[in-house]
Amino acid sequence: MADYEIGDINLAEAGRNRINWNEGDMPVLLGIRERFTKERPLKGMRLSVCLHITAKTAALVRTLAAGGAEVMLVASNPLSTQDDVAASLVAHDEIPVYGIRGESVDTFRRHVAIALDAKPHLLCDDGADLTSALLQRGLNPGLMPLGATEETTAGVKRFNAMEAQGVLPFPVIAVNESRTKHMFDNRYGTGQSAIDGIIRATNLLLAGRTIVVAGYGWCGRGVASRAAGLGAKVIVTEVNPVKALEAAMDGFRVMPMSQAVREADIIIAVTGNHTVVGAEQFADLKDGAVLANAGHFNVEIDVAALEALAVDKTQPRTHVTSYHMADGRQFHLLGEGRLVNLVAGEGHPPAVMDMSFANQALAAEVLARNAGSMAKIVHRLPDSADTLIATLKLKAMGIRLDVLTGAQDNYLHSWQEGT
């Protein structure tokens, strides 16, 4: 059995059931796995994967292993690990896994270090944690990975910053930039799973409540539309004029957070920024407000400020911490301010991760085949990958589409015809 540091190996059977259930809704990734099993494009590659340890990630890791890679998996967040999935990967797939639900930040960092000590050829990053740890420990050219893939918006921002500062050590494929990733995972995945996490954590009725969504990017659009679908009165806060306009024309009230907090029953922060709700906003926050973060890092809600302001703190439910203010108000923080959909729920549904992780698998293949010849910049997968993944997904969903006639195709590429 592989080396590992996980919660409980005895959970392996439950983990296998969960992985099987999720793989049942991941036909595109499973199709790629079938091809990888035959072609072995990752043969000889050591691959360190740092992702949320969920059943969907297990499906990806098993696909990368089927492609010939020697894969190891570490958690990308101390609170998102599904211990049963970790156990199944170790016991049934002989994958070294390092991640325990509820691990300390020090343990999380030690696991990241283990992933780097494995001398990987490729990194699969989520929030650029592996790569930034690598840069911070000092680069050893002899042990430099050939490249990395990046899963999420927050990580792409960090990789773009590395490129701009001239410190990006290898080519990176920003999986998040694929349309078959952010248009579905960020929008429909976060839209559904963030709401699901909040409901599982609180059992609150959303109908008739005022929900403030901070950030109207891909995730925010999804969260706002799903909250509205459940009957909530949605307010959006934004800093980008175009996004704010879009939210307004989608029918939402748009206002600054300082104003929105006075009405908010629930705030869902999904900006990728820090201190979106902090001491200034807590001063006017409505009594009983629920605070949830769905952005990648736990910095959107200023938890340190809440701790400092509170005169008392209670835990009424598993994922709810209630902060009691001196003036009698209470605020309820979900999942310690970490990704609510992964802490209080199971993360995104497999049907969207099917496409995200199909992109991950293709990105790993591109790096394995071409890394030596790729520029040390942030790349995205070619449009052909989006077309392939969307075509396979449509096929799996039993959806047919029209095909251009020759005349239509000519018309779309000509300029002479008109009225």
Ligand SMILES: NC(=O)c1ccc[n+]([C@@H]2O[C@H](COP(=O)([O-])OP(=O)(O)OC[C@H]3O[C@@H](n4cnc5c(N)ncnc54)[C@H](O)[C@@H]3O)[C@@H](O)[C@H]2O)c1
């Ligand atoms: N919960 C999940 O499972 C999950 C899934 C995908 C992405 N993410 C994370 O969610 C975050 C958002 O991702 P995205 O793809 O929607 O990004 P995005 O760039 O499409 O959208 C972010 C939006 O937030 C706005 N914004 C920035 N600062 C703000 C502020 N102070 N107040 C209000 N609005 C502000 C930006 O203008 C932008 O429109 C990132 O951290 C990303 O990594 C989480």
